[in-house]
Amino acid sequence: MLEHYGPQDWWPGESPLEIMIGAVLTQNTSWKNVEKAIANLKDADLLHLGRLHETRVEELAEIIRPSGYYRLKAKRLHNLIRHVMTQYEGDLTWMFSHDVATLREELLGINGIGPETADSILLYAGNLSTFVVDAYTARIMKRHGWIDWEADYHQIQDHFVSQVPAEVEHYNEFHALIVRTGNEFCRKTPKCQGCPLECYLPESGIQEPL
DNA sequence: GTCCCGGGAA
DNA sequence: TTCCCTGGAC
Numbered sequence: 144m145l146e147h148y149g150p151q152d153w154w155p156g157e158s159p160l161e162i163m164i165g166a167v168l169t170q171n172t173s174w175k176n177v178e179k180a181i182a183n184l185k186d187a188d189l190l191h192l193g194r195l196h197e198t199r200v201e202e203l204a205e206i207i208r209p210s211g212y213y214r215l216k217a218k219r220l221h222n223l224i225r226h227v228m229t230q231y232e233g234d235l236t237w238m239f240s241h242d243v244a245t246l247r248e249e250l251l252g253i254n255g256i257g258p259e260t261a262d263s264i265l266l267y268a269g270n271l272s273t274f275v276v277d278a279y280t281a282r283i284m285k286r287h288g289w290i291d292w293e294a295d296y297h298q299i300q301d302h303f304v305s306q307v308p309a310e311v312e313h314y315n316e317f318h319a320l321i322v323r324t325g326n327e328f329c330r331k332t333p334k335c336q337g338c339p340l341e342c343y344l345p346e347s348g349i350q351e352p353l
Numbered sequence: 354g355t356c357c358c359g360g361g362a363a
Numbered sequence: 364t365t366c367c368c369t370g371g372a373c
Contacts, residue, residue: 170370176360177369211358211368219371257371277369322369331367 144320147339151319154267156181159235161190162268166260167219168210179209192233195224219255226253239269247273258296266318272311274303275318279325286333288345292352 156162168177183206204217231238250261262275276299284290328338
């Protein structure tokens with residue numbers, strides 16, 4: 144994938160706060176729509192912890208509307224912002240200076256932050272070593288027969304952690320390349336023609352479970 | 354399993 | 364028109 148695409152230079156966001164917001168807004172949503180929502184936040188001058196904290200959830204919802212699930216995501220964003228403000232006085236540098244495992248559990252305790260969103264925030268906003276597993280990762284691994292069809296988030300994550308040196312740069316680049324490849328080729332209906340992983344397809348072809 | 358939801362592609 | 368998208372909670 145790296146040979147095919149070159150470095151991805153991720154995450155596509157200008158600040159840790161913007162990356163955290165993007166991680167929530169992109170839940171089950173195409174990045175294209177997230178960009179519109181983030182542009183709205185910029186126009187409203189709301190890419191700022193303090194101002195976001197003061198903004199009412201209903202108002203925030205209208206601003207992020209293009210990202211879909213907007214009422215739900217407005218609450219989730221507020222939950223995350225509130226946590227940073229109350230626990231870390233709005234100091235993201237301080238927050239990300241903590242132990243990864245502890246911080247991960249803490250993030251998972253916030254309503255609306257699941258494993259993928261937590262790992263995305265830790266890796267891409269905090270530059271902390273954790274491997275992000277998403278729908279594309281699971282699809283690529285399972286379709287190629289590299290992991291069990293029933294494997295869950297943690298099992299897939301463990302597979303990578305056990306085989307890839309735990310450097311932030313590796314985890315960052317690997318996930319970014321998986322997303323790029325997944326987005327272009329490993330769609331719901333696979334388009335293996337021209338995929339950088341085409342030569343690794345199983346002889347039997349892709350066998351989707353019922 | 355169902356709900357949350359807009360927008361682009363098919 | 365339908366289908367899918369860098370999920371998560373219930």
